Amino acid sequence: MREPVTARPEQPGGGRGDRPRLPVPRPGMWATVQAAVRPLLITAGLITAYYLLPLDSRGAGAASVILALGLLGVGLVFAWEIRAIMRSPYPRLRAVEALVATLALFLMLFSCAYYILDSTTTGSFNEPLTRTDALYFTLSTFSTVGYGDIVARSQAARLVTMIQMSCGLLLAGIALRVLTGAVTAGLLRKHSAEPGRTAGTDDGASDGSESSESSDDSGGPGRDVEP
Structure with a gap:
């Protein structure tokens, strides 16, 4: 008679639909403070730079030039931050830093553009803008809370506002996904770089296929033995 086949115990997370959970490195106190x-x-x-830079002396085309170069700079900074996240020992903390830095640069850029546009083109808004007013209008546009006291009137001001709206949607959607x-x-790079670990495993051991095959060849559990 054939011996009953012994069922092998299932390893947790060994199903095809289960993905191995990567160990998340815990940052130390100093890394958290830095982040x-x-x-x-x-x-x-x-x-500070926004309030100290001599924006009043800029010409009429300075707003468009600063806006174009600034958006290019935001893209370059974001790309550099993405590379830094992938190489960082604490990617999640680095991602928070990248998001805050990119968002701050984005908001200051459009605040400068609105302030220069109002200073060089009379009637761009329903009232003259100070630097604080320009920053307030930028935050109102980005947060989509609507307008009340400050409204863009000229075609140039509304064009810049629409550009900010579009870039804000991209920043809130695509940038977060990236x-x-x-x-x-x-996390995958840090996990694979740890010594004693092999691809596809979490504990540095092999997937168990070789041990199971050697067990079967030696007549161990799981092999049908003829009487």
């Missing part, structure tokens, strides 16, 4: 302080310093530096993908790639 919290650096975005604040970057934001404070950008705001950041999420960069975090995942960073």
Whole structure:
């Protein structure tokens, strides 16, 4: 008679539909402090530069030039941050820094454009803008809370506003998805670079196929033995 086949115990997470969960590195206290302080310093530096730069002396075409070069700079900074996230030992903290820095640069850029546009073209808005007013209008446009006291009137001002709306939607949608993908790639890179680990496993051991085959060849459990 044939011996009953012994059922092998199922390993947790061994199903085809289950993906191995990567161990998330826990940042230390110093790394957490740096991740919290650096975005604040970057934001404070950008705001300080916004209030100190001599924007009043710019010409009529300065707003479009600053806006075009600024958007290119935002794209380059974002691309550099994505690479830094993938190489960082703590990708999630780095992603938070990247999002805050990119958003602050984006908002300051459009604030400069609105302020220069109002200074060089009379009647662009329903009232003269100070730097604080321009920043307030930028935040109102980005947060989509609507307009009340400050409204764009000229065609140029409305064109810049529409550009900010479009770029804001891209920043809130595509950019967040790209950041999420960069975090995942960073975790995979850190996981694969750890010593004693092989691809497709979490504990550095092989997938068990060789051991099961050798067990079957030696007449161990799982092999039908003829009487």
